[in-house]
Amino acid sequence: MLAITLRDLKSMFRSPLAWSLLAVVQFILAWIFLVQVEEFIQIQPRLAKLSSAPGITDLVATPLLNSASLIIMFLIPLMSMRLLSDEYRNGTFTLLLSAPISMTSIVLGKFLALMLFLTMLLLVTAAMPLSLLLGGSLDLGKLAAGLLGLELALTGFAAIGLFFSSITSRPAVAATGSYGLILFLWVINLASGAEGQGSALFAWISPISHLQNMFSGLVSSADLIYFLLLTICFLTLSVRRLDSRRSQH
Amino acid sequence: MEALITAEKLNHHYGSFHAVQDLSLQLKRGEILGLLGPNGAGKSTSMRILSGNIVPSSGSVLLNGIDLQQQPLAAKAALGYLPEQPPLYRDMTIAEYLEFCARLHHIARPEITQAIGDAMDRCGLQGMGTRLIGNLSKGYQQRVGIAQAIVHRPDIIILDEPTSGLDPNQIIEIRKLIRELGEEHGVILSTHILPEVQTICSRVLVLNQGRIAFSDSISNIGETAPSSLMFRLEQTPSLDEIRSLTGISTAEAISGGHIRVGLEANTPPAEISGQLVAKGWGLKEFNPERDTLEQVFTRLTTEEGG
Numbered sequence: 020m021l022a023i024t025l026r027d028l029k030s031m032f033r034s035p036l037a038w039s040l041l042a043v044v045q046f047i048l049a050w051i052f053l054v055q056v057e058e059f060i061q062i063q064p065r066l067a068k069l070s071s072a073p074g075i076t077d078l079v080a081t082p083l084l085n086s087a088s089l090i091i092m093f094l095i096p097l098m099s100m101r102l103l104s105d106e107y108r109n110g111t112f113t114l115l116l117s118a119p120i121s122m123t124s125i126v127l128g129k130f131l132a133l134m135l136f137l138t139m140l141l142l143v144t145a146a147m148p149l150s151l152l153l154g155g156s157l158d159l160g161k162l163a164a165g166l167l168g169l170e171l172a173l174t175g176f177a178a179i180g181l182f183f184s185s186i187t188s189r190p191a192v193a194a195t196g197s198y199g200l201i202l203f204l205w206v207i208n209l210a211s212g213a214e215g216q217g218s219a220l221f222a223w224i225s226p227i228s229h230l231q232n233m234f235s236g237l238v239s240s241a242d243l244i245y246f247l248l249l250t251i252c253f254l255t256l257s258v259r260r261l262d263s264r265r266s267q268h
Numbered sequence: 269m270e271a272l273i274t275a276e277k278l279n280h281h282y283g284s285f286h287a288v289q290d291l292s293l294q295l296k297r298g299e300i301l302g303l304l305g306p307n308g309a310g311k312s313t314s315m316r317i318l319s320g321n322i323v324p325s326s327g328s329v330l331l332n333g334i335d336l337q338q339q340p341l342a343a344k345a346a347l348g349y350l351p352e353q354p355p356l357y358r359d360m361t362i363a364e365y366l367e368f369c370a371r372l373h374h375i376a377r378p379e380i381t382q383a384i385g386d387a388m389d390r391c392g393l394q395g396m397g398t399r400l401i402g403n404l405s406k407g408y409q410q411r412v413g414i415a416q417a418i419v420h421r422p423d424i425i426i427l428d429e430p431t432s433g434l435d436p437n438q439i440i441e442i443r444k445l446i447r448e449l450g451e452e453h454g455v456i457l458s459t460h461i462l463p464e465v466q467t468i469c470s471r472v473l474v475l476n477q478g479r480i481a482f483s484d485s486i487s488n489i490g491e492t493a494p495s496s497l498m499f500r501l502e503q504t505p506s507l508d509e510i511r512s513l514t515g516i517s518t519a520e521a522i523s524g525g526h527i528r529v530g531l532e533a534n535t536p537p538a539e540i541s542g543q544l545v546a547k548g549w550g551l552k553e554f555n556p557e558r559d560t561l562e563q564v565f566t567r568l569t570t571e572e573g574g
Contacts, residue, residue, distance in 0.1 A: 022371035114355035118372040119344040266323040
């Protein structure tokens with residue numbers, strides 16, 4: 020399993036795609052970060068007069084994480100689309116199938132590679148708010164909760180991306196599928212505003228409410244379970260998909 | 269001898285197309301089994317089933333005595349498989365790729381370097397470890413594919429058209445390699461090059477329309493009683509006179525004074541030559557025409573196709 024993880028991770032970094040994505044995401048997030056910091060400095064005198072003013076964590080770190088969640092969400096399908104589709108396409112999947120490794124190991128190995136890449140991305144993102152420690156103090160607990168929430172959301176989306184990659188041998192189709200589902204999950208809670216009773220379900224299905232809890236520093240087991248379920252569900256589907264692929268063709 | 273592969277009544281359908289029908293076969297250690305057949309006969313499908321890449325619609329496969337459906341991981345440990353299209357990652361170097369394959373097969377870390385070196389030596393890839401697979405020629409890619417199938421020293425080696433895309437010198441080397449492998453392992457290979465089967469295989473299986481049309485050892489093919497004879501005589505008796513000899517069913521004159529006769533079943537050639545000599549026609553040449561693999565192949569695959 021680790022052999023697969025290592026190979027995939029190396030192959031990600033051999034292609035310019037991973038590097039360009041890292042660069043683009045860093046650039047955009049750094050821009051947002053700097054804008055937020057400047058805004059904070061401008062309104063700081065007024066904040067000082069308030070009795071319970073929001074701190075720098077609320078005004079800089081949380082908005083940054085919010086933007087990061089959106090941007091990385093758009094990036095996951097690009098990174099996940101090749102994981103299995105390329106193997107089908109190049110015929111290398113037979114190598115994995117003829118080797119004494121289980122479908123579960125294949126799926127977990129690939130998933131782990133993607134997660135390592137995304138975690139790397141998250142760590143460099145986290146370095147930005149952490150740099151504020153040089154000149155001020157942060158609510159580290161809140162920041163940690165936010166980062167945990169982001170990591171969990173990435174885990175769930177990565178599982179979705181991997182599943183769509185297991186369905187088709189065309190990376191573009193895989194990417195379209197995962198974009199579709201991730202965006203749908205993102206907007207499904209729009210339906211929860213107007214109606215009365217049934218809407219709670221939609222709100223629960225959408226990752227937004229769970230993510231907002233985490234960003235505001237609230238880590239509840241319900242939210243943890245939501246992301247865990249999302250991940251396990253799509254990883255299981257991927258394993259099932261690989262199994263059924265052998266008997267169809 | 270122990271059976272490395274035992275396949276029982278394999279069937280496979282692609283939709284309504286019956287690609288493999290009631291295929292049963294055995295492979296023993298030290299044997300090289302050649303799978304022959306026209307295009308679409310089910311060779312590749314059979315090999316994919318035997319290597320666990322597709323699940324047959326019905327039937328069972330035992331690799332080294334272990335059921336491929338029940339315990340796939342244990343069964344596949346004994347298997348090396350080269351599919352029709354070599355499963356290569358173009359962005360890796362040969363050494364990296366073979367190391368990955370070795371690790372997929374759980375070779376202990378200290379032995380990996382040795383195993384990779386051996387596989388590269390055997391396939392004529394010495395000193396090419398740092399070359400990028402994507403930049404290799406088709407022939408070298410094919411060699412890397414074979415190296416991948418033998419790097420973990422499996423008991424069973426399945427090769428789907430191993431010599432395709434190679435130049436004549438490389439073909440000779442690869443055939444030599446396969447013959448060596450066949451001494452200690454069991455090898456199944458598919459090909460549509462008939463002489464290849466005759467030179468390297470110990471047994472041949474002809475598939476046609478998903479069924480086994482013929483199965484025999486190579487040495488037996490030449491041993492069966494010939495069905496026709498060709499001879500040349502000093503004198504020129506009429507064809508009717510020749511037909512009147514016992515054991516001869518047909519006779520025809522062919523170029524250069526040769527006469528070809530068809531034999532009735534189980535007539536030893538010696539009986540005919542005896543009669544020719546006794547007639548005093550001056551026998552100059554006498555050739556029993558044995559069934560070559562090519563004749564067997566053509567007869568089997570065209571008869572049933574028609």
